[in-house]
Amino acid sequence: MYKSEQLAYNIKQLIENGSLKANEKLPSLRDQVDRSGLSLMTVLNAYQELESQGLIYSIEKSGYFVAGIFSPLIPSNPNPTVALNAKVKINSLVFKYLKSIQPSEVVPLGSAFPNHQLLNPPKLIQIMGQLTRNRQNFEQNNNLPPGNFELRKLIAQRYCMQGIPTQPDDIVITSGCLDALNLSLQALTKAGDYILLQETIFYGAWQIAERLGLKVVTIPEHPQEGFDIEAFEQAIQTYPIKVCWFMLNCHNPIGFTVNEKIKFQIAKLLHEYQIYLIEDDVYEELFYRGTKPLSMKYFDQHNLVLHCSSFSKTLGSTFRIGWVYAGKFSEHIQHLQLMSTISANTLMQNALVEFISNHHYEKHLRVLRRNLEKNKRIFFEYFKKNLPAGCEIHNYAGGYFLWLTLPSHISSMTLYEHLIQQNIGVAPSQLFNVQHAQKNHLRINCSFAWTKEIEMAVKQLIKYMSKLQN
Numbered sequence: 001m002y003k004s005e006q007l008a009y010n011i012k013q014l015i016e017n018g019s020l021k022a023n024e025k026l027p028s029l030r031d032q033v034d035r036s037g038l039s040l041m042t043v044l045n046a047y048q049e050l051e052s053q054g055l056i057y058s059i060e061k062s063g064y065f066v067a068g069i070f071s072p073l074i075p076s077n078p079n080p081t082v083a084l085n086a087k088v089k090i091n092s093l094v095f096k097y098l099k100s101i102q103p104s105e106v107v108p109l110g111s112a113f114p115n116h117q118l119l120n121p122p123k124l125i126q127i128m129g130q131l132t133r134n135r136q137n138f139e140q141n142n143n144l145p146p147g148n149f150e151l152r153k154l155i156a157q158r159y160c161m162q163g164i165p166t167q168p169d170d171i172v173i174t175s176g177c178l179d180a181l182n183l184s185l186q187a188l189t190k191a192g193d194y195i196l197l198q199e200t201i202f203y204g205a206w207q208i209a210e211r212l213g214l215k216v217v218t219i220p221e222h223p224q225e226g227f228d229i230e231a232f233e234q235a236i237q238t239y240p241i242k243v244c245w246f247m248l249n250c251h252n253p254i255g256f257t258v259n260e261k262i263k264f265q266i267a268k269l270l271h272e273y274q275i276y277l278i279e280d281d282v283y284e285e286l287f288y289r290g291t292k293p294l295s296m297k298y299f300d301q302h303n304l305v306l307h308c309s310s311f312s313k314t315l316g317s318t319f320r321i322g323w324v325y326a327g328k329f330s331e332h333i334q335h336l337q338l339m340s341t342i343s344a345n346t347l348m349q350n351a352l353v354e355f356i357s358n359h360h361y362e363k364h365l366r367v368l369r370r371n372l373e374k375n376k377r378i379f380f381e382y383f384k385k386n387l388p389a390g391c392e393i394h395n396y397a398g399g400y401f402l403w404l405t406l407p408s409h410i411s412s413m414t415l416y417e418h419l420i421q422q423n424i425g426v427a428p429s430q431l432f433n434v435q436h437a438q439k440n441h442l443r444i445n446c447s448f449a450w451t452k453e454i455e456m457a458v459k460q461l462i463k464y465m466s467k468l469q470n
């Protein structure tokens with residue numbers, strides 16, 4: 001164990017056994033250095049690790065504090081089991097939900113996309129404007145699968161910078177991340193195959209499994225680590241799993257990021273059992289503590305991981321540009337693409353090449369992360385002060401969602417159905433988890449500035465929660 005991990009572990013023990021109380025101030029970095037004899041960097045790393053796990057929080061110029069109402073534990077199934085969900089049926093529910101939150105008058109606390117005011121950077125719009133004025137840009141057809149070479153080169157460079165050797169030919173450009181995930185699962189499975197999902201997962205995974213007629217095995221979340229490595233091993237020993245689909249960085253909807261030790265163990269087991277992994281890493285750029293978390297692709301020595309991502313959460317969901325690190329599956333995926341979406345938008349691919357190669361993307365990401373962190377903190381503070389007793393907030397250093405746990409007798413579906421009548425959208429846990437016991441959580445999109453309208457909507461949400469509780 002590194003020294004910073006040891007220090008983080010010691011502090012975590014003190015929090016979990018109650019020696020350090022909610023909102024208690026931790027020793028300053030300097031004091032901790034003096035007490036422990038460790039370097040400032042080591043102490044800082046330990047504090048940042050605890051912050052990323054949501055165990056402590058920082059206030060500018062005041063220091064670090066133990067998190068309050070906020071639960072260090074990931075809400076998990078009260079009866080954690082590896083479960084087989086042979087016939088998945090979720091498409092109608094997701095369809096109805098997405099339709100209901102679409103109208104512009106609905107307050108978008110249930111949306112999966114960040115506040116569009118933080119996206120669509122003016123420089124990118126300007127580049128698109130310039131490109132649309134040149135007729136030649138509409139006549140090119142060199143962006144057919146696998147997609148624009150220059151864009152694939154830039155994406156490959158970004159992988160290389162994270163220590164993942166990548167060639168442009170490993171990458172296939174797709175129409176967003178969902179297209180990448182869809183094509184990958186289609187390439188690796190046939191109807192009736194077994195796949196493995198985390199128990200709580202982005203509804204897109206359930207939808208695609210339903211469409212492809214797959215048998216879904218799930219593993220429960222681990223209350224501390226997010227990912228339960230023992231349940232994973234048990235599942236792959238019990239069922240003939242062909243493919244896993246995991247989200248391990250800034251998980252949607254819960255928000256946690258799984259540590260590197262566990263990612264390494266997952267990679268080892270994938271190799272041992274020869275199972276492919278489709279990695280949904282669409283929030284990979286939205287961490288905001290320390291360095292960017294590593295993807296599973298980093299730990300993949302045997303080409304078993306298909307890494308999927310997009311620009312939807314960082315630049316804009318309407319651009320519909322994503323990619324898959326397909327490696328040896330590139331040809332197969334291109335074949336499937338030519339039979340479905342054909343190619344991703346050509347003009348947009350050209351615009352992204354210019355935007356990224358002129359270093360506008362990194363600058364935009366820095367501002368975006370800062371704003372998302374700031375906005376989420378305001379929501380968090382408000383919920384912390386005002387949520388009725390018996391509720392918990394799960395807050396992690398990244399993304400823009402808060403995951404709320406309500407007392408177990410309250411169904412988040414009832415809350416959603418009531419609030420949508422008042423044009424307030426919230427995402428109930430039934431969209432992400434098909435286990436009946438997991439019905440009392442809500443995902444709240446906190447990427448918005450704290451306006452009067454947002455405050456009113458959050459007040460209504462809390463008021464109705466309190467009413468249901470009594």
Ligand SMILES: Cc1ncc(COP(=O)(O)O)c(C=O)c1O
Pocket residue numbers: 112113175176177178179202204247252280282309310311312313317321322
């Ligand atoms: C976890 C997750 N994966 C994939 C997607 C799909 O991303 P895209 O809009 O790029 O298709 C979303 C969108 O909400 C998401 O939340």
